[in-house]
Amino acid sequence: MSWIKRSDETPQEDGKYFTFGSHGRTTAWWKGDIHKFQNAESGENEGMQDMDGEVYMVTHWMNLPEKPEPPQES
Structure with missing residues (x-):
């Protein structure tokens, strides 16, 4: 995975994403509407x-x- 410039492309689907900007690294919801x-x-x-x-x-x-995958029982 690599960072995508907001000015180059926006997400195709609404959902939660990892973002970077004025608030540093955080998660945010993309609202396509x-x-x-x-x-x-x-x-x-x-x-x-x-x-x-x-x-x-x-x-x-x-x-x-x-x-992550759940731990497997031994």
């Missing part, structure tokens, strides 16, 4: 300003890795 990421922790949509005046922006994204 509004073409924006929504921070999974704060609920802020891209372009929203937080209480400190920082505007939430995503510059890169990637798919989340697959879940």
Whole structure:
């Protein structure tokens, strides 16, 4: 997996993704109907300003890795 520039491509499906931007590395939901990421922790949509005046922006994204296999019993 590698980072994808937000300006080059956006996710094809709504869902949760690993993102990097003004809030550092975090997870966010892609909302295709509004073409924006929504921070999974704060609920802020891209372009929203937080209480400190920082505007939430995503510059890169990637798919989340697959879940690990459950441990096998011996």
